[in-house]
Amino acid sequence: MKNLILSTAALALTAGIAMADTVRMGTEGAYPPYNFINDAGEIDGFEREVGDELCKRANLECEWVKNDWDSIIPNLVSGNYDTIIAGMSITDERDEVIDFTQNYFPPAASAYVGASADVDVTTGVVAAQTATIQAGHVAESGATLVEFATPEETIAAVRNGEADAVFADKDFLVPIVEESAGELVFVGDDVPLGGGIGLGIRESDGELRGKFDEAITSMKADGSLNELIIKWFGEGVPTYNADGSVVTN
Structure with a gap:
């Protein structure tokens, strides 16, 4: 599912819930x-x-x-x-x-979605939500990564031609693909992360x-x-x- 990549370690925690109800x-x-x-x-x-x-x-x-x-x-x-x-x-x-x-x-699986099943997700431009391990995976794949603050923006980037594909949790992508009436399709195989x-x-x-x-x-x-x-x-x-x-x- 969605995975946050931390670029720096956080400071040690001092606050606790003190077992509040x-x-x-x-x-x-x-x-x-x-x-x-x-x-x-x-x-x-x-x-x-x-x-x-x-x-x-x-x-x-x-x-x-x-x-x-x-x-x-x-x-x-x-x-x-x-x-x-x-x-x-x-x-x-x-x-x-x-x-x-x-x-x-x-x-569960992550997956690529694009406007065409022929997109090369290893060399193309791929959108992912910022600070996720989906973004980290894309960055290491050879593709050009473009990051967005929200998942909705990653989908919009594919629709407006700013990205060739989006890489995200497949469970998130399935209803979007189904509701797109063929505008969006899955590309390649699922990726377990x-x-x-x-x-x-x-x-x-x-x-x-x-x-x-x-x-x-x-x-x-x-x-x-x-x-x-x-x-x-x-x-x-x-x-x-x-x-x-x-x-x-």
């Missing part, structure tokens, strides 16, 4: 179906439902906070909220700065991480996490066995 859940609100703002102006999507259920099982009160992607880790570290639940894949680089729960969404999506937690909040890990384990065990994955992403996506192992459908 209310936990502030930081999300982007701009990456459907993981998270988005609905017509009522509220945070919605797969992660809203997962997060609310995790808080319920952990006996915590969720308070949702919207934050731009490019500053989402720094604002966790500085104490503006207590978790990141924003389609953030678990990576070694991030783990040097923050901690993660176990994943609540299995590792990341280690699944987990909640980002400050390194000082080990007890909170433990509570969420326990809640995620219980959702995997009783099948309720699979129900939400299928609800938001459809049949055929990876899900979990009761023991937490991944089922590739």
Whole structure:
């Protein structure tokens, strides 16, 4: 899923939640179906439902906070909220700065989308959201990378001819391609990136991480996490066995 590449290490964290009953859940609100703002102006999507259920099982009160992607880790570290639940894949680089729960969404594919299936994504101009490992992958591929602050801008860059293709989470791209009436098509093979999506937690909040890990384990065990994955992403996506192992459908 979407992966933030950190160019510098963050300062050591001193703020903690002190095990408050209310936990502030930081999300982007701009990456459907993981998270988005609905017509009522509220945070919605797969992660809203997962997060609310995790808080319920952990006996915590969720308070949702919207934050731009490019500053989402720094604002966790500085104490503006207590978790990141924003389609953030678990990576070694991030783990040097923050901690993660176990994943609540299995590792999934990234993909290229262009106006033509004949685009050469290894030498062309490829758009990606800034500070993601999709952007890092493009930069290392030999293609010319153009970065944008939001996922919507990456799609617009392909449509207006500023980029030959966009590289992003396939789950994000599928409905865009389907709704484009042939204007946009997938290019080449899927690219596996990341280690699944987990909640980002400050390194000082080990007890909170433990509570969420326990809640995620219980959702995997009783099948309720699979129900939400299928609800938001459809049949055929990876899900979990009761023991937490991944089922590739």
